Amino acid sequence: MIVRLLLAALAAGLIAGLVMTPAQYTKIVPLILEAETYENAPAADDAAEAVAAHDHSAHDHGDEASVLGFGRLGNTILANIAAGGGFALLLGGAALVLGLHFPRGREGVVRGLMLGAAAWFAVQLAPGWSLPPELPGFPYVDLMQRQVWWIATVALSAIGLYLMALRPEWLVKAVGVVLIVAPHAYGAPQPADISSDVPAFLASEFTTAALATTLFFWLLLGGLLGFFLSRVEAGDAAARAG
Numbered sequence: 001m002i003v004r005l006l007l008a009a010l011a012a013g014l015i016a017g018l019v020m021t022p023a024q025y026t027k028i029v030p031l032i033l034e035a036e037t038y039e040n041a042p043a044a045d046d047a048a049e050a051v052a053a054h055d056h057s058a059h060d061h062g063d064e065a066s067v068l069g070f071g072r073l074g075n076t077i078l079a080n081i082a083a084g085g086g087f088a089l090l091l092g093g094a095a096l097v098l099g100l101h102f103p104r105g106r107e108g109v110v111r112g113l114m115l116g117a118a119a120w121f122a123v124q125l126a127p128g129w130s131l132p133p134e135l136p137g138f139p140y141v142d143l144m145q146r147q148v149w150w151i152a153t154v155a156l157s158a159i160g161l162y163l164m165a166l167r168p169e170w171l172v173k174a175v176g177v178v179l180i181v182a183p184h185a186y187g188a189p190q191p192a193d194i195s196s197d198v199p200a201f202l203a204s205e206f207t208t209a210a211l212a213t214t215l216f217f218w219l220l221l222g223g224l225l226g227f228f229l230s231r232v233e234a235g236d237a238a239a240r241a242g
Helices: 002-039 044-052 054-064 071-098 106-130 143-166 170-186 200-241
Strands: none
Touching: 002 071, 002 200, 071 106, 071 200, 106 143, 106 170, 106 200, 143 170
16 A cells, blocks of 8 residues: 555656646746846846856856756756655645545545645745745845745644644634744845845746646645545455455
8 A cells, every 4th residue: 555655646746747847838937937037137237247257157057057967957857856746745645644535536636635735835835935945146045944834834724724724623623723823923134225126026926927837736746646546445345345
């Protein structure tokens, strides 16, 4: 059972990760590339230095776009496959711990979609309320501070969502709401200076596109996981009956 569950999760993650790449290149990557033009644009009084450093700068960007030697597209595909597999294993493990069942057919897929939507809320939407996805060129705070706040927010949001959705007691549901709101009441780490050369409309478009793209990813991942797990459960049921 465990081995088949892992294989089902990895299959769902592989497919979702591959499909995620063209979705990102439709909107996310063009916005990043446009923001990089503002990030790298030289100031008027630094034009001479920019011209002198042009060749070196171009070389650096080429290296940055070809980490591991696969280029930007290849690295994106590898990252999406790895993320898809990892998140699928987490979803599968959560389903196993919570005792969720995925009947064969439409109901199993629908349950997977609901699980994926819940994961999107906890991992993407809840942290994005106070710490939205950022384009290159925007000011940022210390990475460790951001990571600590993000991890705490994801964990509290996941627990809070569980209490709200799967526990019948109203008091427990209220505790779930408090857990979801708590990190935002505390406040996400923010830079002292928020000025940037990147236009605000690009940041707004990027946040919207990032949330929409990740919603597509999580729904696809959850639906595929529900479909594959329903096959695993049906196979186990048939084996026990035989």
